[in-house]
Amino acid sequence: MSAEPKIVLDTDVKRRSTGSTGERSPRRAGVVPAAGHADLDPRALRADFPLLSSDRPGGRVVYLDSAASAQHPRSVLDAMDRYYETTHANVHRGVYAIAEEATRLYESARVAVGRFVGAPRPATEIVFTKNVTEAINLVAYSWARHELGAGDVVVLTEIEHHANLVPWLMLAQDRGVELRYLRLGADYQLDVSDIDRLVDGAKLVALTCASNVLGTVVDLAPVVAAAKRAGALVLADGAQLVPHRPVDVAALGVDFFGFTGHKMLGPTGIGVLWAREEILEVMPPFLGGGEMIRDVRLDGFTPNELPWKFEAGTPPIAEAVGLGAAVDYLSAVGLERVHAHESALTAYALDRLASEHGDDVTVFGPAADPVRRSGVISFAVRDVHPHDVAQVLDTRGICVRAGHHCAKPLMRCLGVPATTRASLYLYNDEEDVDELVDALRDVRRLFG
Amino acid sequence: MAGLEDLYREIILDHYRSPRNRGELPIPPAHRVEGFNPLCGDEIVVYLDVEDGVVSDLKISGQGCSISQSSASMMSAAAKGRTVAEVRTLVRSFKSMMSIHESQLGTDGDGEEGEDDDGSDDLLDPSSLGELAALAGVVKFPVRIKCATLSWNTLSQGLDEVESAES
Numbered sequence: 001m002s003a004e005p006k007i008v009l010d011t012d013v014k015r016r017s018t019g020s021t022g023e024r025s026p027r028r029a030g031v032v033p034a035a036g037h038a039d040l041d042p043r044a045l046r047a048d049f050p051l052l053s054s055d056r057p058g059g060r061v062v063y064l065d066s067a068a069s070a071q072h073p074r075s076v077l078d079a080m081d082r083y084y085e086t087t088h089a090n091v092h093r094g095v096y097a098i099a100e101e102a103t104r105l106y107e108s109a110r111v112a113v114g115r116f117v118g119a120p121r122p123a124t125e126i127v128f129t130k131n132v133t134e135a136i137n138l139v140a141y142s143w144a145r146h147e148l149g150a151g152d153v154v155v156l157t158e159i160e161h162h163a164n165l166v167p168w169l170m171l172a173q174d175r176g177v178e179l180r181y182l183r184l185g186a187d188y189q190l191d192v193s194d195i196d197r198l199v200d201g202a203k204l205v206a207l208t209c210a211s212n213v214l215g216t217v218v219d220l221a222p223v224v225a226a227a228k229r230a231g232a233l234v235l236a237d238g239a240q241l242v243p244h245r246p247v248d249v250a251a252l253g254v255d256f257f258g259f260t261g262h263k264m265l266g267p268t269g270i271g272v273l274w275a276r277e278e279i280l281e282v283m284p285p286f287l288g289g290g291e292m293i294r295d296v297r298l299d300g301f302t303p304n305e306l307p308w309k310f311e312a313g314t315p316p317i318a319e320a321v322g323l324g325a326a327v328d329y330l331s332a333v334g335l336e337r338v339h340a341h342e343s344a345l346t347a348y349a350l351d352r353l354a355s356e357h358g359d360d361v362t363v364f365g366p367a368a369d370p371v372r373r374s375g376v377i378s379f380a381v382r383d384v385h386p387h388d389v390a391q392v393l394d395t396r397g398i399c400v401r402a403g404h405h406c407a408k409p410l411m412r413c414l415g416v417p418a419t420t421r422a423s424l425y426l427y428n429d430e431e432d433v434d435e436l437v438d439a440l441r442d443v444r445r446l447f448g
Numbered sequence: 449m450a451g452l453e454d455l456y457r458e459i460i461l462d463h464y465r466s467p468r469n470r471g472e473l474p475i476p477p478a479h480r481v482e483g484f485n486p487l488c489g490d491e492i493v494v495y496l497d498v499e500d501g502v503v504s505d506l507k508i509s510g511q512g513c514s515i516s517q518s519s520a521s522m523m524s525a526a527a528k529g530r531t532v533a534e535v536r537t538l539v540r541s542f543k544s545m546m547s548i549h550e551s552q553l554g555t556d557g558d559g560e561e562g563e564d565d566d567g568s569d570d571l572l573d574p575s576s577l578g579e580l581a582a583l584a585g586v587v588k589f590p591v592r593i594k595c596a597t598l599s600w601n602t603l604s605q606g607l608d609e610v611e612s613a614e615s
Contacts, residue, residue, distance in 0.1 A: 384514075385488075385511075385513035385514060385517075386488070386513075387490075387512075387515075387592070387595065388456075388514045388515075391452070391455065391589070391592070402488065403488050404489040408489070411489060417488075417489035417491065417511050417512070418489040446452070447514065
C-alpha cells in the first residue's frame, strides 16, 4: 500500500469560492503558501483516514476535535503494524539483524521529525518524550532545577495550557522561583506592550506558540527579542502549531521547543523536546535508568551522550516509527497547503457562525486572520452550558470538546467556567462546518 | 443508542430554566460547602441550615450544565424540611440510582459513586423519588453521571461537616 496521500488537484476554483472564504490575505514571510500549489482536497484526504470514513462502524463522524487529538492516516497505522509484524526488537541493544533494523528505524524517525521542525542537528537535539507535557517537565526538572533558585524569574502567559503552567508552579513551590505573566490583550493577542519590564531579570520565558483555547497564534518575535535582550532563554510550546504550519525552530530563535505526536497525525505516547545542543550538553539527566547511561558503578554513573542521556528505559519505538510516517504524510501534503486550507475554512466557520447565530453564539478568539489565528474555535451558546452543547452535537455525530481545555486561568480571565471548542484540521471541510452550524440550531431550540 | 430525550426530560429542563432554592444563606448560622467537577469546571455551592436535626433551609449557587443544575435544584426541593437522617437516605438512594445502572453498563466505576451504599438496606425505591427519578436517564450517558451527583456529594460533605462541628 502506498504511503503517499491522495492529493487531488482541485483546479475548480469556483467550487471553493463561498463568499469571503476564498479570499487570501497577504501572509507573513515563512508562512506564505508557495505559489502554484493547488488547494488540498479534504474529502480526498479523508479517504486516507479509516476513522473518518463514511463506512466506519457506527456511522460517519464529523470530527472537530483535532486540537485534542488528531486522527491517523492509514500510512501511520500501517507503518506501526509493519514495524511490530516484521522488525520489533529493543533498540540500541541487540547485534542481531532485526534489532539493528529497529534501531535504524527509531533513529531515522528522530532525524525525520527533527528536520520537519528545522532542527539544525536532529540526531542529537531531538529528545523523544511521552508527550509535550513530559518535554516541558524535562526542562523544568533538569534545566530549571539545575539553573534556577530562589528569586530567579520565569515569565509565562495567562493563556497557557496547564502543561506549561503546573511544572513552573511546582518549581516556584520547590525553589522559590518568581513567576510573572504576560496578559491577554486586544483581539485575544498577548499584550507585549510592557514586555521589556516584564522580562527584566528573567532567566526563562515559557510560552505557547498557539493557544489551544482561543486559536490565537502568538507572535513570538517580540517576546524572543525581549528575552534575548534580558538574557533569558525561551521555551516555546509548539503542540498546537507544528501540526498546522511550517515551523523552523532555528528561525524562531527559541532555545527549547516541545510538541506532541498525536496532534499531528501520529500516535499517542510520543512527544518531542528540541533544544540547542549546547544547552542539552550541560543539562543533567532527567529520568534515571537504562539507556541514559554510559557507565554505572556502585558508587555512581556516567550519563550517555545526546540525545539518549534524556531517554531512560525502552523508548516508544513503534510510536517513533508512526510519528515518522505522520511527518512523511504531512510533508507530502505540504504544510503550506494545510495552513492555507485551515485559514480559509476558519474564516468560513467564523463567518457562518456569525451569520447564522448572531449574538446567540459568542466566539472567544481573534477575528479570522491567516497569520494570527488558527483553526481552534472556542465559543459559548447563550444560556447553554458547553457540556450540554457537546452532548446535543454528539447525537448528530459531531465531535467537539467541552470544558476548560486544561487552561483554568484562561477560563477565569474570560469569565466563563468552560467553553465549547471546535477545531479544524486538514481533513475537515465546509460540510463539517455546515453540520456544526446547523446542529447548533438544535441546541438553541432544545434549551431556548 | 440512548437518545437526547432520555437525558433532557422536560422536568429536568424546567428545573434548569427555573432553578428552585437558588441563592445564598448568611453564614453563620448556615454552613457553606463547595463542590467542583474538574472535568467540566462546574462549581456548586450548597448553603445548609440545620436546626434540631432538620435541614431547615438549603440554598444553591454556582454554575454548571443543565444536568448538574437541575439535579441540584431537585435535590434542594427534596431535601428541604427533612431530617438529616432522611436526607442521608435520600442521598444514598439517589447515588444508588446513579451507580447501579453504571455498573450494568459495564463502565468502569471510579469507586466514588456508591461508596455510601454499603449495608444500606433502607434505600428508597427510584419510583418513590418523585421528580428525581427523571434523572435516571443520565446513567445512559456515563460521562454525565458526575454532573448529576455533584450537588449530592457536596450536600453529603456538608452534612458531615455540620455533624462533626456539632460533636
